Amino acid sequence: xxxxxxxxxxxxxxxxxxxxxxxxxxxxxxxxxxxxxxxxxxxxxxxxxxxxxxxxxxxxxxxxxxxxxxxxxxxxxxxxxxxxxxxxxxxxxxxxxxxxxxxxxxxxxxxxxxxxxxxxxxxxxxxxxxxxxxxxxxxxxxxxxxxxxxxxxxxxxxxxxxxxxxxxxxxxxxxxxxxxxxxxxxxxxxxxxxxxxxxxxxxxxxxxxxxxxxxxxxxxxxxxxxxxxxxxxxxxxxxxxxxxxxxxxxxxxxxxxxxxxxxxxxxxxxxxxxxxxxxxxxxxxxxxxxxxxx
Amino acid sequence: xxxxxxxxxxxxxxxxxxxxxxxxxxxxxxxxxxxxxxxxxxxxxxxxxxxxxxxxxxxxxxxxxxxxxxxxxxxxxxxxxxxxxxxxxxxxxxxxxxxxxxxxxxxxxxxxxxxxxxxxxxxxxxxxxxxxxxxxxxxxxxxxxxxxxxxxxxxxxxxxxxxxxxxxxxxxxxxxxxxxxxxxxxxxxxxxxxxxxxxxxxxxxxxxxxxxxxxxxxxxxxxxxxxxxxxxxxxxxxxxxxxx
Numbered sequence: 001x002x003x004x005x006x007x008x009x010x011x012x013x014x015x016x017x018x019x020x021x022x023x024x025x026x027x028x029x030x031x032x033x034x035x036x037x038x039x040x041x042x043x044x045x046x047x048x049x050x051x052x053x054x055x056x057x058x059x060x061x062x063x064x065x066x067x068x069x070x071x072x073x074x075x076x077x078x079x080x081x082x083x084x085x086x087x088x089x090x091x092x093x094x095x096x097x098x099x100x101x102x103x104x105x106x107x108x109x110x111x112x113x114x115x116x117x118x119x120x121x122x123x124x125x126x127x128x129x130x131x132x133x134x135x136x137x138x139x140x141x142x143x144x145x146x147x148x149x150x151x152x153x154x155x156x157x158x159x160x161x162x163x164x165x166x167x168x169x170x171x172x173x174x175x176x177x178x179x180x181x182x183x184x185x186x187x188x189x190x191x192x193x194x195x196x197x198x199x200x201x202x203x204x205x206x207x208x209x210x211x212x213x214x215x216x217x218x219x220x221x222x223x224x225x226x227x228x229x230x231x232x233x234x235x236x237x238x239x240x241x242x243x244x245x246x247x248x249x250x251x252x253x254x255x256x257x258x259x260x261x262x263x264x265x266x267x268x269x270x271x272x273x274x275x276x277x278x279x280x281x282x283x284x285x286x287x288x289x290x291x292x293x294x
Numbered sequence: 295x296x297x298x299x300x301x302x303x304x305x306x307x308x309x310x311x312x313x314x315x316x317x318x319x320x321x322x323x324x325x326x327x328x329x330x331x332x333x334x335x336x337x338x339x340x341x342x343x344x345x346x347x348x349x350x351x352x353x354x355x356x357x358x359x360x361x362x363x364x365x366x367x368x369x370x371x372x373x374x375x376x377x378x379x380x381x382x383x384x385x386x387x388x389x390x391x392x393x394x395x396x397x398x399x400x401x402x403x404x405x406x407x408x409x410x411x412x413x414x415x416x417x418x419x420x421x422x423x424x425x426x427x428x429x430x431x432x433x434x435x436x437x438x439x440x441x442x443x444x445x446x447x448x449x450x451x452x453x454x455x456x457x458x459x460x461x462x463x464x465x466x467x468x469x470x471x472x473x474x475x476x477x478x479x480x481x482x483x484x485x486x487x488x489x490x491x492x493x494x495x496x497x498x499x500x501x502x503x504x505x506x507x508x509x510x511x512x513x514x515x516x517x518x519x520x521x522x523x524x525x526x527x528x529x530x531x532x533x534x535x536x537x538x
Binding site: 183 | 306342343344363364365368369373374375376380381382383384385389392393394396397441444
């Protein structure tokens with residue numbers, strides 16, 4: 001019993017690392033741009049494919065595959081605001097955006113998925129692990145690749161939160177999330193911060209895709225189920241609150257992992273959505289509210 | 295310094311400013327008063343780039359700035375204080391000041407923040423507190439202090455006395471006068487007519503988005519029509535006000 005508990009707990013922590021990489025970026029983007037990025041999962045897939053291209057096609061080391069995924073998705077993310085969101089914003093002028101941004105990112109999601117399908121085909125692609133080996137903890141064993149996912153998530157998210165807390169550009173990101181008009185009066189260039197935030201958010205998903213590629217196969221729609229789950233996580237943590245999304249990622253992942261001890265595993269995926277529905281009905285602002293600023 | 299000429303502006307299709315003109319000379323305090331809905335805040339937002347003018351000319355030091363973004367106008371030496379101060383209430387006092395120096399180098403920023411702490415020791419003592427935890431008057435002073443980090447030449451202030459207790463209004467205005475004596479020009483939108491008339495070198499009255507009066511505070515006090523229409527005074531009040 002104790003062995004199973006520890007094993008599921010460790011699985012939950014690793015899964016939490018992946019969820020956090022994904023959901024924190026999604027939440028940051030929503031907090032700063034007020035845009036729900038439905039295409040977030042496709043950046044996860046792009047990260048996986050970039051790792052595949054680097055490691056399998058170009059025979060580069062796994063670390064370079066992850067780096068390539070980070071840089072590639074960051075650069076792709078940099079283009080999204082100026083090429084898609086800003087023109088729509090200009091066209092709308094002062095009119096309310098309504099669901100248009102949601103539809104726009106849904107279109108981007110379909111565009112990216114179709115592009116991946118056209119370029120790479122629909123086959124499942126396998127990427128060798130960046131690290132091999134297994135850590136024997138006595139009660140259970142964990143692959144080094146899973147530990148790498150957890151360690152990388154911890155390192156990257158610590159760096160992100162330190163950036164938001166201490167770096168002038170990070171302070172600017174928080175300022176824009178809190179009060180865009182006042183941020184402009186400080187001399188902060190909003191379009192630049194919007195583009196940077198989007199790029200950072202989707203790069204986290206891209207790194208997640210590269211790190212998870214050896215654990216799951218890569219295919220064009222691999223990120224979409226994660227997007228849906230990340231919505232549940234961000235609602236639980238408080239929309240637009242990256243720290244809340246971080247905590248909620250681990251709450252959901254550990255709850256999912258431990259749940260298989262008491263309910264059939266086919267019900268596991270429903271937990272996050274059941275929590276999301278309850279949260280929307282009982283406490284719509286989530287556990288921690290919206291607080292990119294803190 | 296700042297000139298607005300026949301500026302029209304508004305929100306969506308709603309025209310608020312119909313034809314407003316004014317001039318802020320170097321080192322002057324210019325007040326804008328008028329009834330609610332006259333377009334006072336709209337004028338300030340248009341001058342600072344939050345709203346794009348529909349027509350007219352806005353020039354800073356003779357150079358057209360209409361259509362520029364607020365951050366670009368700020369980099370030309372213009373500061374803006376929103377009605378509620380525009381602080382980042384959920385960030386610390388120190389982070390608010392650091393953000394005030396976003397456009398300057400790290401060394402200049404540190405020196406400027408230190409000079410704010412020297413001028414307002416209260417903020418040094420409370421630098422780790424959330425700005426939203428300060429009193430209304432302290433928040434207004436912090437917003438002014440933050441705007442000074444980059445040494446602007448002109449400050450645009452939207453109702454600096456709004457929702458403040460009288461003693462804080464006096465403190466805020468004393469600070470503004472002291473800054474003006476150091477050469478800082480100001481364009482102040484104000485509902486508190488007495489407060490602005492006491493410090494302004496020139497006053498503009500806006501009504502329905504148009505200039506209704508332009509003159510010194512003394513000239514405004516001497517105009518029965520303006521007093522009746524915009525200051526809510528009748529002749530007896532004015533006579534009583536002039537008695538010793």
